[in-house]
Amino acid sequence: MTRREAGRTTRSTRAMTQAQQNPERARIERYDPASIERGWQARWDELGLHRTDLHDQSKPKFYLLTMYPYPSGDLHIGHWYIKSPTDAIARFKRMHGFNVFFPIGFDAFGLPAENAAIKNRINPRDWTMRNIEHERGQLRSMGATFDWDAEVVTCEPQFYRWNQWFFLQFLKAGLAYRSVSPVDWCPNDGTLAREQVEGTDRHCWRCGAKVEKRDLAQWYLRVTKYADELLDFSGLDWPEPIKVMQTNWIGRSEGGEVEFTTAPSAHHPGGEPIRVFTTRPDTLFGATFMVLAPEHPLVASLTAPERHSEVEAYVARARAATEIERLSTDREKTGVAIGAEAINPVNDERIPIFIADYVLSGYGTGAIMAVPAHDERDFAFAKRFGLPIRRVVAAPGSGATADPGAAAGDELHGAYTAHAEGEVLVNSGPFSGSTAGEGGRAIVAALGERRLGKPAVTYRLRDWLISRQRYWGTPIPIIYCDRCGTVPVPEEELPVRLPDTVDYRGSGVNPLTHDESFVNVACPSCAGPARRETDTMDTFVDSAWYWYRYLSPEKAGAAIDTKLAQAWTPVDQYTGGAEHAVMHLLYAREWTKMLRDCGVLEQDEPFKRLFNQGQILGTDGERMSKSRGNVRDPDDLVRTYGADTVRLFLMFMGPWDQGGPWSESGIGGVHRFLGRVWALALDPHRVEPGDPSAGRLPEGVDAAGAEKAIRRAAHQTLREVTAEYETFRFNTMVAHLMELANTLYRYRGSSVAAGPAWNEAMRLMLLMLAPAAPHITEELWSRRLAAEGSAWASIHAQAWPEVDVTAVVEATREVPVQINGKVRDRVVVPTDVDAATLERLALEAPRIRELLAGRTPDRVIQAGGGRLVNVVVRE
RNA sequence: GCCGGAGUGGCGGAACGGUUUACGCGAUCGACUCAAAAUCGAUUGAGGGCAACCUCAUGUGGGUUCGAAUCCCACCUCCGGCACCA
Numbered sequence: 001m002t003r004r005e006a007g008r009t010t011r012s013t014r015a016m017t018q019a020q021q022n023p024e025r026a027r028i029e030r031y032d033p034a035s036i037e038r039g040w041q042a043r044w045d046e047l048g049l050h051r052t053d054l055h056d057q058s059k060p061k062f063y064l065l066t067m068y069p070y071p072s073g074d075l076h077i078g079h080w081y082i083k084s085p086t087d088a089i090a091r092f093k094r095m096h097g098f099n100v101f102f103p104i105g106f107d108a109f110g111l112p113a114e115n116a117a118i119k120n121r122i123n124p125r126d127w128t129m130r131n132i133e134h135e136r137g138q139l140r141s142m143g144a145t146f147d148w149d150a151e152v153v154t155c156e157p158q159f160y161r162w163n164q165w166f167f168l169q170f171l172k173a174g175l176a177y178r179s180v181s182p183v184d185w186c187p188n189d190g191t192l193a194r195e196q197v198e199g200t201d202r203h204c205w206r207c208g209a210k211v212e213k214r215d216l217a218q219w220y221l222r223v224t225k226y227a228d229e230l231l232d233f234s235g236l237d238w239p240e241p242i243k244v245m246q247t248n249w250i251g252r253s254e255g256g257e258v259e260f261t262t263a264p265s266a267h268h269p270g271g272e273p274i275r276v277f278t279t280r281p282d283t284l285f286g287a288t289f290m291v292l293a294p295e296h297p298l299v300a301s302l303t304a305p306e307r308h309s310e311v312e313a314y315v316a317r318a319r320a321a322t323e324i325e326r327l328s329t330d331r332e333k334t335g336v337a338i339g340a341e342a343i344n345p346v347n348d349e350r351i352p353i354f355i356a357d358y359v360l361s362g363y364g365t366g367a368i369m370a371v372p373a374h375d376e377r378d379f380a381f382a383k384r385f386g387l388p389i390r391r392v393v394a395a396p397g398s399g400a401t402a403d404p405g406a407a408a409g410d411e412l413h414g415a416y417t418a419h420a421e422g423e424v425l426v427n428s429g430p431f432s433g434s435t436a437g438e439g440g441r442a443i444v445a446a447l448g449e450r451r452l453g454k455p456a457v458t459y460r461l462r463d464w465l466i467s468r469q470r471y472w473g474t475p476i477p478i479i480y481c482d483r484c485g486t487v488p489v490p491e492e493e494l495p496v497r498l499p500d501t502v503d504y505r506g507s508g509v510n511p512l513t514h515d516e517s518f519v520n521v522a523c524p525s526c527a528g529p530a531r532r533e534t535d536t537m538d539t540f541v542d543s544a545w546y547w548y549r550y551l552s553p554e555k556a557g558a559a560i561d562t563k564l565a566q567a568w569t570p571v572d573q574y575t576g577g578a579e580h581a582v583m584h585l586l587y588a589r590e591w592t593k594m595l596r597d598c599g600v601l602e603q604d605e606p607f608k609r610l611f612n613q614g615q616i617l618g619t620d621g622e623r624m625s626k627s628r629g630n631v632r633d634p635d636d637l638v639r640t641y642g643a644d645t646v647r648l649f650l651m652f653m654g655p656w657d658q659g660g661p662w663s664e665s666g667i668g669g670v671h672r673f674l675g676r677v678w679a680l681a682l683d684p685h686r687v688e689p690g691d692p693s694a695g696r697l698p699e700g701v702d703a704a705g706a707e708k709a710i711r712r713a714a715h716q717t718l719r720e721v722t723a724e725y726e727t728f729r730f731n732t733m734v735a736h737l738m739e740l741a742n743t744l745y746r747y748r749g750s751s752v753a754a755g756p757a758w759n760e761a762m763r764l765m766l767l768m769l770a771p772a773a774p775h776i777t778e779e780l781w782s783r784r785l786a787a788e789g790s791a792w793a794s795i796h797a798q799a800w801p802e803v804d805v806t807a808v809v810e811a812t813r814e815v816p817v818q819i820n821g822k823v824r825d826r827v828v829v830p831t832d833v834d835a836a837t838l839e840r841l842a843l844e845a846p847r848i849r850e851l852l853a854g855r856t857p858d859r860v861i862q863a864g865g866g867r868l869v870n871v872v873v874r875e
Numbered sequence: 876g877c878c879g880g881a882g883u884g885g886c887g888g889a890a891c892g893g894u895u896u897a898c899g900c901g902a903u904c905g906a907c908u909c910a911a912a913a914u915c916g917a918u919u920g921a922g923g924g925c926a927a928c929c930u931c932a933u934g935u936g937g938g939u940u941c942g943a944a945u946c947c948c949a950c951c952u953c954c955g956g957c958a959c960c961a
């Protein structure tokens with residue numbers, strides 16, 4: 001026992017003795033979190049209570065992961081909202097005998113560091129490291145049981161070298177590739193990351209300039225390969241909304257691919273195939289024009305000479321327009337004819353070809369057949385440009401028939417897109433008259449025979465663009481040589497380190513591009529002069545696998561200790577915000593699948609169970625952010641109330657998955673509750689002067705009855721609270737503990753106070769509260785042990801208590817009696833009453849007899865095995 | 876526009892189809908105190924009644940049921956995501 005411990009024991013023993021001898025006068029010290037929390041945090045650290053032996057097989061493992069923070073400088077109350085309940089889960093699981101691994105780290109690469117560096121002329125690394133140091137202190141002040149030995153900081157070369165190594169594996173496996181594509185570009189600051197483009201008008205976050213598109217050679221990861229597999233969530237216990245969002249993001253769409261050909265003309269020989277993707281092959285006869293994306297590769301060669309200037313102007317305009325402008329549905333359709341025609345393979349009809357920005361180059365084939373009668377967008381375009389509209393699907397009984405003249409498009413006020421039962425094809429040559437479903441399949445089959453069409457599936461999911469024109473990220477390990485082309489950096493030369501000195505030249509341009517010592521390098525293959533890739537990786541790369549690195553953060557020979565990964569992953573429980581639904585959480589799944597395909601891992605999925613806590617907003621209802629000035633600093637709250645109160649308040653506020661605007665009006669109530677627990681534990685005999693019934697047992701209750709009631713309350717609470725921890729219903733968990741405290745308060749100062757039942761209840765109270773409020777419970781636990789003369793042992797190393805079912809049963813219970821569904825009386829009956837007796841007792845209840853006034857009930861219903869009786873009587 | 880989620884006291888929120896409003900905040904009153912704070916106790920959905928009690932209330936309107944905050948249909952509002960994806 002340490003000196004401090006010894007001192008504490010003497011003090012607390014003395015306080016208790018005084019209280020027992022002189023209940024009227026004795027005053028215990030008040031609950032003062034500041035004087036106990038630091039001490040216990042240091043003690044836990046010393047003892048290594050939270051260091052996990054990953055090789056310990058004697059206990060079942062539990063990998064608990066919470067999303068690591070970005071070190072922006074200050075954690076706000078929202079971070080605590082995620083982390084303190086998660087820590088309670090860790091402690092709860094440990095008390096259940098699990099070997100819990102609960103690591104933490106820092107998502108240390110990213111834009112704010114560079115932004116601050118440019119503004120304040122400091123190195124992004126120094127800025128980041130200083131913030132991390134500060135946040136470590138904040139996280140420790142919370143009293144969380146993070147295993148700091150496993151900490152991972154992603155901007156360290158020992159971490160990011162493995163990003164590079166993975167990239168090289170992906171390159172070998174054909175999962176990484178380079179391609180020219182349009183990226184967001186700011187005229188002042190150069191290329192922007194996706195998150196640097198703000199607002200619906202898509203402006204640069206730093207200078208406010210309009211962002212446009214530029215073609216750049218970029219590195220991609222071939223994640224679309226996993227589209228179908230990513231749609232499979234079987235075996236994952238994830239929130240339904242996240243699964244829905246990912247499913248929509250992946251956007252699988254089934255249809256057919258149809259090959260049109262270009263018609264010969266004065267400037268073009270024709271015969272060039274143009275493939276289109278459609279989900280409505282049944283409407284093929286209704287195609288009256290074709291639209292290509294402005295970026296479609298055939299646009300230049302197909303455009304008629306006299307149309308060139310107009311087409312080029314349109315393409316340039318489409319390129320400059322912001323994406324939102326382009327994609328906005330309420331904007332009027334624009335486009336130009338390119339002076340060429342396509343031939344529809346089903347009827348050899350020649351239809352004009354347009355380019356229009358409502359057709360996207362990145363989806364399907366970048367070309368569509370336009371069926372204005374059955375597609376709203378095509379309809380709007382046709383109306384605008386005066387193009388024919390031909391109806392080819394008719395609802396039964398609509399009057400439209402196979403007769404071509406009967407269904408002129410002019411009659412339509414909008415596209416007919418509904419799918420009515422039994423709708424049939426019209427104006428569709430040999431397919432007219434068949435139902436839409438059959439006809440569609442028959443059309444695809446007919447085209448298939450001529451090799452002009454086939455069933456096809458497309459996805460909205462795109463490959464992952466990982467190139468960022470930024471300094472503060474993982475350098476992409478590639479060298480460009482004039483003689484050898486694109487050469488990967490040899491694995492043994494990893495890591496490609498970020499240079500320590502950074503010269504921003506006062507602008508946002510990637511400083512790596514003008515760092516000669518970084519850029520100039522000898523080609524690994526021919527030793528001639530070559531240049532390094534200066535792009536770095538998206539920071540979502542780091543978070544796509546960081547939890548594997550926690551298992552062996554120092555390991556030098558490999559990214560992941562595969563043995564430990566096999567034993568410890570997938571993660572059993574992941575907690576974090578839903579804002580990462582389709583970014584981080586999807587990238588993480590993709591990365592694990594890519595690692596599996598490269599033979600690094602065996603598992604298919606990273607996170608078995610996921611929980612999304614709600615988001616704490618500012619008092620203004622907006623997202624908390626420094627720039628809005630609405631962040632709440634947890635340090636202040638901890639100074640005022642102590643970490644236990646803050647932790648408990650965050651759990652008590654409301655359902656964990658809900659969040660909402662920050663309001664601390666109730667925090668005093670939670671603090672008061674802990675003060676009451678403190679008083680119950682240390683001063684059970686006190687008689688409050690303000691309570692007329694204080695110090696006496698409730699009317700008509702003897703000591704034995706009181707003890708029984710106390711035990712019942714304690715064990716009932718234990719039953720509820722255990723279930724609530726398991727299902728993360730922390731708000732009602734706290735409420736139940738408050739109720740138990742209220743119950744005990746009724747017996748405070750009475751003859752049963754500090755008696756056997758009371759002591760048992762207090763023991764359970766402390767154990768139940770321990771995961772949520774670890775400091776106060778540890779303090780009271782240690783005093784309790786000292787008072788008993790037992791050796792100290794941490795409350796957090798205790799086993800979770802068992803419910804004594806015999807304590808919970810009651811001899812009698814109260815049953816509400818309803819007449820026609822309205823409660824009119826209650827009867828007290830033996831717990832084991834049979835249905836017939838219950839009915840008789842219910843009908844004999846005074847109010848019931850009075851209200852029935854001699855009438856015979858039509859029915860008597862007993863609900864829930866006799867928990868309620870409803871007497872039905874007709875008026 | 877499409878896809879999710881949510882609407883319960885003055886407020887945060889409880890409630891396996893079965894006693895609506897647990898727990899907490901706030902408010903009012905009382906005890907302790909010279910006083911205040913802290914602490915302790917009581918009351919607190921709305922309306923009516925001296926009372927015991929009665930009536931009405933879970934966004935709106937219907938429905939199913941002995942019984943609906945809960946299930947079904949239609950609508951309104953708020954929050955989140957996607958947004959011309961052929």
